[in-house]
Amino acid sequence: MRLNHTEVVSADEIEAIHEASLTILERIGMEFLCPEARSIMNEVGADIDEASGRVRFPRELVISSVAKAPSEFTLHSWNPDHDLQIGGRWLAYGTVGSAPHYIDRDGVRRTGDRNAFRDLLKLAQSLNTVHFIGGYPYSLGRQRNRDVLEMARIARGIDEHTLLHEPSVFSVVNSNSPLRLDTPMSQGMIEFARHNQPIVMTPFTLAGAMAPITLAGALAQQNAEALAGITFLQCVNAGTPVVYGGFTSNVDMQSGAPAFGTPEYVRTAMIGGQLARHYALPYRSSNVCAANALDAQAAYESVFSLWGCVMGGVNFMMHGAGWMEGGLHASLEKMVLDADLLQMVTQIMEPVIVDVDTLAIDTIESVGPGGHFFGTQHTQDRFRNAFYKPLISDWRNYETWQEAGSPQAPDRAKLLAARFLDAYEPPPMDPAIRAELDAFVARRVAEGGVPTDY
Amino acid sequence: MRLNHTEVVSADEIEAIHEASLTILERIGMEFLCPEARSIMNEVGADIDEASGRVRFPRELVISSVAKAPSEFTLHSWNPDHDLQIGGRWLAYGTVGSAPHYIDRDGVRRTGDRNAFRDLLKLAQSLNTVHFIGGYPYSLGRQRNRDVLEMARIARGIDEHTLLHEPSVFSVVNSNSPLRLDTPMSQGMIEFARHNQPIVMTPFTLAGAMAPITLAGALAQQNAEALAGITFLQCVNAGTPVVYGGFTSNVDMQSGAPAFGTPEYVRTAMIGGQLARHYALPYRSSNVCAANALDAQAAYESVFSLWGCVMGGVNFMMHGAGWMEGGLHASLEKMVLDADLLQMVTQIMEPVIVDVDTLAIDTIESVGPGGHFFGTQHTQDRFRNAFYKPLISDWRNYETWQEAGSPQAPDRAKLLAARFLDAYEPPPMDPAIRAELDAFVARRVAEGGVPTDY
Numbered sequence: 001m002r003l004n005h006t007e008v009v010s011a012d013e014i015e016a017i018h019e020a021s022l023t024i025l026e027r028i029g030m031e032f033l034c035p036e037a038r039s040i041m042n043e044v045g046a047d048i049d050e051a052s053g054r055v056r057f058p059r060e061l062v063i064s065s066v067a068k069a070p071s072e073f074t075l076h077s078w079n080p081d082h083d084l085q086i087g088g089r090w091l092a093y094g095t096v097g098s099a100p101h102y103i104d105r106d107g108v109r110r111t112g113d114r115n116a117f118r119d120l121l122k123l124a125q126s127l128n129t130v131h132f133i134g135g136y137p138y139s140l141g142r143q144r145n146r147d148v149l150e151m152a153r154i155a156r157g158i159d160e161h162t163l164l165h166e167p168s169v170f171s172v173v174n175s176n177s178p179l180r181l182d183t184p185m186s187q188g189m190i191e192f193a194r195h196n197q198p199i200v201m202t203p204f205t206l207a208g209a210m211a212p213i214t215l216a217g218a219l220a221q222q223n224a225e226a227l228a229g230i231t232f233l234q235c236v237n238a239g240t241p242v243v244y245g246g247f248t249s250n251v252d253m254q255s256g257a258p259a260f261g262t263p264e265y266v267r268t269a270m271i272g273g274q275l276a277r278h279y280a281l282p283y284r285s286s287n288v289c290a291a292n293a294l295d296a297q298a299a300y301e302s303v304f305s306l307w308g309c310v311m312g313g314v315n316f317m318m319h320g321a322g323w324m325e326g327g328l329h330a331s332l333e334k335m336v337l338d339a340d341l342l343q344m345v346t347q348i349m350e351p352v353i354v355d356v357d358t359l360a361i362d363t364i365e366s367v368g369p370g371g372h373f374f375g376t377q378h379t380q381d382r383f384r385n386a387f388y389k390p391l392i393s394d395w396r397n398y399e400t401w402q403e404a405g406s407p408q409a410p411d412r413a414k415l416l417a418a419r420f421l422d423a424y425e426p427p428p429m430d431p432a433i434r435a436e437l438d439a440f441v442a443r444r445v446a447e448g449g450v451p452t453d454y
Numbered sequence: 455m456r457l458n459h460t461e462v463v464s465a466d467e468i469e470a471i472h473e474a475s476l477t478i479l480e481r482i483g484m485e486f487l488c489p490e491a492r493s494i495m496n497e498v499g500a501d502i503d504e505a506s507g508r509v510r511f512p513r514e515l516v517i518s519s520v521a522k523a524p525s526e527f528t529l530h531s532w533n534p535d536h537d538l539q540i541g542g543r544w545l546a547y548g549t550v551g552s553a554p555h556y557i558d559r560d561g562v563r564r565t566g567d568r569n570a571f572r573d574l575l576k577l578a579q580s581l582n583t584v585h586f587i588g589g590y591p592y593s594l595g596r597q598r599n600r601d602v603l604e605m606a607r608i609a610r611g612i613d614e615h616t617l618l619h620e621p622s623v624f625s626v627v628n629s630n631s632p633l634r635l636d637t638p639m640s641q642g643m644i645e646f647a648r649h650n651q652p653i654v655m656t657p658f659t660l661a662g663a664m665a666p667i668t669l670a671g672a673l674a675q676q677n678a679e680a681l682a683g684i685t686f687l688q689c690v691n692a693g694t695p696v697v698y699g700g701f702t703s704n705v706d707m708q709s710g711a712p713a714f715g716t717p718e719y720v721r722t723a724m725i726g727g728q729l730a731r732h733y734a735l736p737y738r739s740s741n742v743c744a745a746n747a748l749d750a751q752a753a754y755e756s757v758f759s760l761w762g763c764v765m766g767g768v769n770f771m772m773h774g775a776g777w778m779e780g781g782l783h784a785s786l787e788k789m790v791l792d793a794d795l796l797q798m799v800t801q802i803m804e805p806v807i808v809d810v811d812t813l814a815i816d817t818i819e820s821v822g823p824g825g826h827f828f829g830t831q832h833t834q835d836r837f838r839n840a841f842y843k844p845l846i847s848d849w850r851n852y853e854t855w856q857e858a859g860s861p862q863a864p865d866r867a868k869l870l871a872a873r874f875l876d877a878y879e880p881p882p883m884d885p886a887i888r889a890e891l892d893a894f895v896a897r898r899v900a901e902g903g904v905p906t907d908y
Binding site: 023207208210255262293297300341350355357370383388397 | 799
């Protein structure tokens with residue numbers, strides 16, 4: 001992020017939201033459904049009401065705990081070339097996570113399954129601009145998370161001690177807004193924190209539904225829930241990496257339908273960044289839209305989302321590529337179109353070099369009034385890589401475009417998605433590691449995997 | 455504009471672009487094809503080469519002249535409720551200007567004509583977010599501009615003296631980049647400046663074609679041409695209102711086709727704003743795209759353009775509503791969709807109020823963990839106007855939307871455009887003024903209008 005952040009509210013107003021959040025946590029508190037989580041909070045001096053599950057947080061506990069979280073950390077990949085720096089002025093893009101439905105390569109919407117997910121993974125591997133996989137990111141329950149951590153350890157070829165010092169896999173935790181944290185999420189948080197793995201703590205605060213209708217109120221609640229989760233994580237293991245998650249949007253007050261990429265979303269995404277910086281924490285936001293089809297609405301809602309989250313200072317962009325329909329379907333064609341949008345955002349961050357060569361006074365002189373620059377040496381030296389080359393945009397003139405059948409953006413995106421999938425080759429992996437992973441999975445399947453009741 | 459501007463380059467780099475522009479004007483100069491314009495520049499001490507038409511500008515002349523232009527002015531409407539403040543932190547949106555083609559209400563592309571233009575005017579009058587008409591904005595020749603000024607005077611019901619003190623009609627001047635100003639434009643500039651009417655001075659600097667391929671070079675040339683035009687206008691009439699126009703984009707280096715809404719455009723739009731603020735001048739930029747169809751490309755190129763020009767600090771947004779195909783066609787359906795985008799930009803500027811009422815701690819307490827906010831008094835008091843209500847976005851769930859025939863954004867935009875046109879009523883005008891305008895037009899038509907050779 002090379003541009004200055006956009007600040008929607010003043011430092012005093014950020015302080016007021018911060019103070020309101022502390023008051024919410026101190027006076028109202030948050031419901032922790034998991035007894036072990038309540039017990040951990042009891043030990044550090046929180047006020048626990050075992051009957052209701054309510055945990056009330058002393059202000060000083062929140063402030064001192066949040067201060068223990070690192071402001072930046074490295075998320076290690078099994079391919080070290082793909083390690084990511086999370087926080088500061090770094091910006092990492094992920095794929096859509098946790099959509100129940102799916103638009104396949106033929107544009108048909110169906111219920112997500114293993115093959116659909118595999119296609120999403122293949123496409124993500126094919127797009128250079130995708131830095132991490134959103135996938136199904138929630139940390140539900142204890143054993144499931146232990147399995148994930150063990151697979152990450154095997155994939156990276158490291159020992160358990162190294163894993164404890166090197167964040168290698170992240171998990172998203174959504175509080176059940178308002179002010180509730182469920183048991184599977186809490187168990188996942190405990191497991192991740194004990195292994196020093198990052199949690200992206202993201203309240204699900206839709207203004208007007210699960211949060212106040214006023215943006216300030218929704219943000220105060222978002223901030224309270226995020227701080228509660230981060231405090232809890234630091235009490236489990238001081239210094240464990242976290243990401244401050246902002247997801248506040250609004251609902252359509254006529255229908256109750258969630259809305260994304262709205263003017264409300266743009267501002268809450270920016271203010272969310274201000275809050276994250278207030279605590280010197282990495283910031284998560286998202287590239288989201290509510291559109292059912294990959295039409296102009298999908299595009300403008302997505303770019304408005306990007307405007308809000310990028311200028312707000314997002315470090316960890318969930319749902320960066322492929323999110324549609326308020327998260328209800330993942331889309332291969334949207335993933336390709338989003339890759340184009342994300343590459344444009346990256347290009348916008350490229351510095352504009354201002355020096356004697358780029359100011360080009362001599363070239364302007366040699367061309368002179370009424371001339372053109374196509375043939376100059378200055379142009380010839382640079383034309384191959386001077387400008388961003390889009391994946392999707394069709395810049396042919398109207399007549400040529402019409403003769404080609406008047407293709408629209410989704411046609412091109414669908415074509416590219418199929419081309420990427422057909423050309424897919426899995427990244428090479430050490431056969432010994434591959435065998436160890438397969439053996440682990442086979443053993444866990446034989447053992448019956450993880451029984452779930454959720 | 456209530457947000458902080460985005461600054462792409464440093465103050466030193468702005469100074470470097472500024473100095474390069476002065477060097478270009480001093481050493482290379484600009485070709486003024488109009489003898490009267492050269493004569494005016496000769497009188498103020500510029501270095502004139504009559505054989506080539508080249509005008510070379512002493513640095514001090516440029517600096518002292520540009521300093522005479524007002525940093526803010528009022529553009530008076532014949533309806534005083536619609537007066538516009540141009541400059542400072544004001545943001546005015548205009549319609550698409552000067553497109554040769556047209557997408558009609560049925561979605562058919564045809565050559566623009568008087569009826570097409572009338573439809574655009576009607577739609578512009580129907581959209582509250584449209585502040586001014588782009589139309590065909592160029593000031594070509596002397597008599598044509600005199601006629602326009604006289605019509606503006608009659609429409610406003612003012613005398614000639616008042617017109618001289620009250621900007622009432624604007625004109626756009628494009629230099630013929632690189633470094634040339636043609637005769638009709640120059641005559642229009644002289645006429646407008648003598649009547650103290652604002653000129654939007656906009657070089658047509660497409661990097662790689664009519665300007666250097668490097669963004670810094672294209673901007674140095676843009677700045678040189680803009681400063682040359684503004685200097686000329688101030689030499690005609692010191693203090694005449696001007697707008698600093700930025701239009702620098704890039705071309706596709708494979709085909710030479712102009713591109714808009716690109717990462718290059720976003721950054722030049724932002725840096726253009728930095729340059730305009732360097733001279734304390736109002737800033738013009740545009741909502742542009744290169745798309746042939748109203749698809750996702752049209753939307754993302756437009757929102758990226760808006761991102762660049764709004765965060766760059768645009769005051770006077772040309773082509774705000776209705777621009778398509780790199781300016782080659784105006785579109786009624788795009789105009790409605792753009793109106794939605796512009797309203798969203800306006801809503802993004804709305805302050806987020808942070809106070810006891812909006813922080814809503816008591817409401818959060820009364821709802822409690824696991825509750826919802828729909829039924830609270832806090833929500834009931836605010837739900838009607840809490841959130842932006844879009845013109846276009848379709849937030850129905852997938853099944854309901856599919857049952858409705860899976861409409862896409864252009865379907866809705868087309869429907870609304872037709873509805874607005876059918877419901878159109880002309881704004882009421884004093885019958886005496888209407889009669890005077892009609893008589894003037896009839897007389898000028900009888901006199902033969904303005905013969906043109908361009």
